[in-house]
Amino acid sequence: MTSEDKKRWIKSIVIACTIFLLLSLYLFIRRGYYDLYIINKVFGSSAVILAGITLLIGPLRQFSFGVSLMTIRRHLGLLAFGFAIVHILASLYQSNRFIWFSWYLNEWIPVSAGFFAIALLAYMTYISRNKKIQELGPDVWKNRLSIAGKLSFLAIFLHLTIMKYQGWIRWFNGEVKQSQELANPTYPPASLFVFFLMLTVIIFRIVHWFTHKGKVKSNP
Numbered sequence: 001m002t003s004e005d006k007k008r009w010i011k012s013i014v015i016a017c018t019i020f021l022l023l024s025l026y027l028f029i030r031r032g033y034y035d036l037y038i039i040n041k042v043f044g045s046s047a048v049i050l051a052g053i054t055l056l057i058g059p060l061r062q063f064s065f066g067v068s069l070m071t072i073r074r075h076l077g078l079l080a081f082g083f084a085i086v087h088i089l090a091s092l093y094q095s096n097r098f099i100w101f102s103w104y105l106n107e108w109i110p111v112s113a114g115f116f117a118i119a120l121l122a123y124m125t126y127i128s129r130n131k132k133i134q135e136l137g138p139d140v141w142k143n144r145l146s147i148a149g150k151l152s153f154l155a156i157f158l159h160l161t162i163m164k165y166q167g168w169i170r171w172f173n174g175e176v177k178q179s180q181e182l183a184n185p186t187y188p189p190a191s192l193f194v195f196f197l198m199l200t201v202i203i204f205r206i207v208h209w210f211t212h213k214g215k216v217k218s219n220p
């Protein structure tokens, strides 16, 4: 690993840890406790935010901070994949909360979307190696990364929205009350912030696509 690459990893890990800590703090304040159930949410949400940043970096490269982020796009994507893997393992491990077959069968649409997303993220990780870039050629490589990145983001959006929308409606209707599991019910669920963030990224990419249609593309 070159010293430049080391610096990029450090920068990416600092960004990922900051997101992780901020989400952890928010959930701790809202819930009043911090355990594997919360950590699992934090890993899933941090993975989404990192993936969202990688999708914004391309269009933002016209600004100077976008250019500096461009060099760590791959690192952020790999960290998103790592966080998503921990989230999945922690979800499968919590058999007391998400009782295997019955829960996963009831939630088969969001769980299938989750599996689809992680398969795409794994594929992106697989082709992110320099050897694969040479094998595929830069154009095919960029194209595949771009399509897989967008499809996985949409699949995660489905995963999150289907699983969480009933809870958001209950919260908007003021039906969510204080309990042993929820110290501050007036605070919005963290997943609602993640939802709006994802929606912003999706709208931004659609607008960017329409406004840049036909222009020469150097990065996905």
Ligand code: HEM
Binding pocket: 037, 040, 041, 042, 044, 045, 047, 048, 051, 080, 084, 087, 088, 091, 092, 098, 111, 114, 115, 117, 118, 156, 159, 160, 163, 164, 190, 191, 194
């Ligand atoms: C097979 C794959 C997956 C499984 C089995 C799975 C499982 C779960 C489960 C059980 C929950 C509910 C957690 C809760 O209510 O506290 C959840 C929520 C969530 N998942 Fe996944 N997941 C998968 C893939 C993914 C991927 C790939 C991502 C992101 C890259 C992701 C991001 C999220 C997010 C953001 C939430 C909402 C967390 C919250 O409640 O605040 N999941 N997932």
